[in-house]
Amino acid sequence: MQFLLFLPLYLRRAWVSAALLRATALELAVLAGHLVLYPSGMAPERRDPVADDAPQLPTAGRAHAPVVLLHGFIDNRSVFVLLRRSLSRNGWRHLESLNYSPLTCDIRTAAELLGRHIEEICARTGHAEVDIVGHSLGGLIARYYVQRLGGDARVRTLVTLGTPHAGTRSAHLISAHPIVRQMCPGSDVVEELRRPAPGCRTRFVSFWSDLDTLMVPVETARIDHPDLVVQNVRVSGIGHLALPVHPAVATGIRQALTAQEETADGREAFSVA
Numbered sequence: 001m002q003f004l005l006f007l008p009l010y011l012r013r014a015w016v017s018a019a020l021l022r023a024t025a026l027e028l029a030v031l032a033g034h035l036v037l038y039p040s041g042m043a044p045e046r047r048d049p050v051a052d053d054a055p056q057l058p059t060a061g062r063a064h065a066p067v068v069l070l071h072g073f074i075d076n077r078s079v080f081v082l083l084r085r086s087l088s089r090n091g092w093r094h095l096e097s098l099n100y101s102p103l104t105c106d107i108r109t110a111a112e113l114l115g116r117h118i119e120e121i122c123a124r125t126g127h128a129e130v131d132i133v134g135h136s137l138g139g140l141i142a143r144y145y146v147q148r149l150g151g152d153a154r155v156r157t158l159v160t161l162g163t164p165h166a167g168t169r170s171a172h173l174i175s176a177h178p179i180v181r182q183m184c185p186g187s188d189v190v191e192e193l194r195r196p197a198p199g200c201r202t203r204f205v206s207f208w209s210d211l212d213t214l215m216v217p218v219e220t221a222r223i224d225h226p227d228l229v230v231q232n233v234r235v236s237g238i239g240h241l242a243l244p245v246h247p248a249v250a251t252g253i254r255q256a257l258t259a260q261e262e263t264a265d266g267r268e269a270f271s272v273a
Contacts, residue, residue: 023211027239045097065131066094072136074102079244086250094125105178107189111145118154129156131257135244139163152202159205161243162212165223169216197227205256209235
């Protein structure tokens with residue numbers, strides 16, 4: 001995106017308009033596909049025991065922590081169908097897609113419930129830690145659990161996709177719902193997450209898109225906190241709904257979950273076109 005700075009203003013505007021049109025077309029295609037899949041994700045996921053003699057890819061093994069997938073507002077686990085397939089094909093054995101009720105009215109309550117789910121997952125799989133991938137509101141719920149409820153003892157890496165970490169002004173449009181009000185800038189939950197979090201052990205990776213029209217401003221999906229170990233990853237050319245399904249983002253998520261070295265706060269690791 002740096003090359004845009006060297007273009008005349010009219011060319012910059014034309015390029016951005018064309019990119020926005022492409023992103024909007026992709027968003028509509030993703031929305032149509034998701035509406036087809038949505039009914040299949042309404043029921044809770046069946047959790048069959050993992051057979052010890054199940055065939056494994058060369059990269060698979062017990063080293064991978066379980067991955068918990070947490071959807072956004074008025075959504076369900078079906079949004080992660082493609083990401084789940086990508087992780088499974090690349091060696092992840094323990095994948096858990098959690099649903100929370102659209103009637104949930106408080107991020108704190110949802111975070112407490114998430115904590116209970118994670119304790120159950122750890123007990124069932126034998127792993128002491130999990131990784132979490134949260135889309136939109138799901139990322140905010142997971143962050144609250146990690147940062148305010150002691151979840152850093154259980155969560156190794158938290159990946160957020162288009163999450164309004166600093167609150168989004170677009171939430172004012174539907175602020176009649178209590179949990180949406182908590183996603184507004186300056187809400188009590190947003191202010192709680194600004195508080196000091198010394199010694200937080202979880203590594204955060206935040207994917208934010210330059211064409212995410214639900215994040216206003218788009219930089220609100222970045223994490224900016226002096227006590228947290230954060231990698232902010234800029235995604236180019238796709239919108240909010242495409243983040244959980246885009247193959248390049250899936251690749252970035254796999255890289256984030258397998259990274260061995262902690263990254264510096266605010267580092268831009270790569271861009272996704």
